[in-house]
Every structure is written in structure tokens, then in C-alpha cells.
Amino acid sequence: MDCITLVNVYKRFGSIEALRDLSFSIPCGGRYALLGPNGAGKSTTMKILAGMLKPDQGDVFIKGLKPGDKQVKRIMGYLPEDPMPYRILTVRENLEYIAALRGIPNPKEKAREMMEKLDLVQYENIQAGKLSRGNQQKLAIALVLLHNPEIVLLDEPLNYLDIPTQEKVIGMLRQMNATFLVSTHIMSIATRLTDHVIVISKGSVIWSGSIVDLKSMGKEEEPIESVVARLMSNVG
Numbered sequence: 001m002d003c004i005t006l007v008n009v010y011k012r013f014g015s016i017e018a019l020r021d022l023s024f025s026i027p028c029g030g031r032y033a034l035l036g037p038n039g040a041g042k043s044t045t046m047k048i049l050a051g052m053l054k055p056d057q058g059d060v061f062i063k064g065l066k067p068g069d070k071q072v073k074r075i076m077g078y079l080p081e082d083p084m085p086y087r088i089l090t091v092r093e094n095l096e097y098i099a100a101l102r103g104i105p106n107p108k109e110k111a112r113e114m115m116e117k118l119d120l121v122q123y124e125n126i127q128a129g130k131l132s133r134g135n136q137q138k139l140a141i142a143l144v145l146l147h148n149p150e151i152v153l154l155d156e157p158l159n160y161l162d163i164p165t166q167e168k169v170i171g172m173l174r175q176m177n178a179t180f181l182v183s184t185h186i187m188s189i190a191t192r193l194t195d196h197v198i199v200i201s202k203g204s205v206i207w208s209g210s211i212v213d214l215k216s217m218g219k220e221e222e223p224i225e226s227v228v229a230r231l232m233s234n235v236g
């Protein structure tokens, strides 16, 4: 069964065609990276899947339901490119509030567990708006994952994180049993978090397949970044 499906999706912003006949699907449990040059339409795709934007044309399904459906919201975790937790709430209040909204039985316990997992305990009484950019990102990740979502959409998840935290987050994400779509520019993130890639350019899919297939398209010893760059530059 597919958990994520886009069929002939179009999205325009004024004169800019952000998505043009975009179609792809991701089986439940699949781990996919969304790659593409700047302005390719990755964030727009993520926002549509998260129900934050409506496509102009085309169909989008999450487990057969429309994005934004109540049932979909319950099982989805979406990390936008520039997430902003509630600025005036503290780290702990943000976590407890979202845990309560998510209907988690013991929000206080869950908040503590997430702070411990992401090394946020020392900031628990700091307002989110006063955190460093990296700690805001950690909090945003904690907020997205606290209900153990079945479908996880991550837009540049490791932005702003220091290397030990990147490793910690990669470890957490790898342990989760979920359907993943991760938008990134960093190939090593794609190869460590996912096993399939969808490459888009100018709002359409230009290549999709397994990372093994992608690597095999390279000449001997050619880095995977160079294979991806070649794919992207082949599109006029």
C-alpha cells in the first residue's frame, strides 16, 4: 500500500510554476529523500503533503485520505524548513502543550523524555524565541516526533545542528518505524536516512530510484554528489 501519493500536481505562485505535473508515490514504510536544485519545488511539495498549501490541480493522498484530514494530522509529523515553536512559551511548555494537543496520556512525562533525548533539559525554562537557532531546531524536531508519527515529512531536518546533535537525530530517525520523506541538499543525509530518492527539477520528477541504483550510475569512484549534479544539470 502507498502512504504518500501525488498525481499530476500543479502549483503556481503568480507567474512562477512551482510544481508542474508532479507525480510520485511512496509505499508505507518507505524511506525516501526528495532532492533537487534550489527552487525545484521541494518545500512546496512538502507543504502540500502537510496540508499547508492546496495544489491548483492534481490529486494528493496520504494513506488514501486528503492531506489536512483529521486522521492524517494525527499520524503525521511535519518539520518545515524554518520551523518556529511558540516563541513565548518555554521549551517545556511547548512540549507539554503539543503533547496535550496530541492527546498523549502523560504530557509532562513525554516532554521530559523528549528534552532528555535531545539534550534540551538545561533549556527547559527558556522561552523558545530566546533559544539559539540550533536549539530551536532541536525543539522543533522534538515537537514533530513526540507522538511517534507514522508518516514523517522533514524539510532540511539537520539545518543549524552541530555535528553531535546531527548524529543523535540521525540515530533517532533511523530507529523509527515510519514512512519518511526527507528533503535535503546534503547527499550524506539522504544516504544515511533513506534508501530511495526522488529527484525533482522545475517542479517535475526527473529521476527516481534506489540509492543503490543511483550509485551504480556513477563512474568508478565517482561520488554520489557528482551523479546527482549530473542528473540535475541534464535537465534544460
Ligand SMILES: Nc1ncnc2c1ncn2[C@@H]1O[C@H](COP(=O)(O)OP(=O)(O)OP(=O)(O)O)[C@@H](O)[C@H]1O
Pocket (backbone or CB within 6 Å): 013, 016, 017, 018, 036, 037, 038, 039, 040, 041, 042, 043, 044, 045
Ligand atoms: N509563497 C510563495 N510565493 C511566491 N513564490 C513562491 C512561494 N513559495 C515558493 N515559491 C516559488 O516556487 C518555486 C519553488 O520553491 P520551493 O521553496 O518549493 O523550492 P525548493 O526546492 O524547496 O528550493 P530550496 O532548495 O531553494 O529551498 C521557487 O521559484 C519559489 O521562489
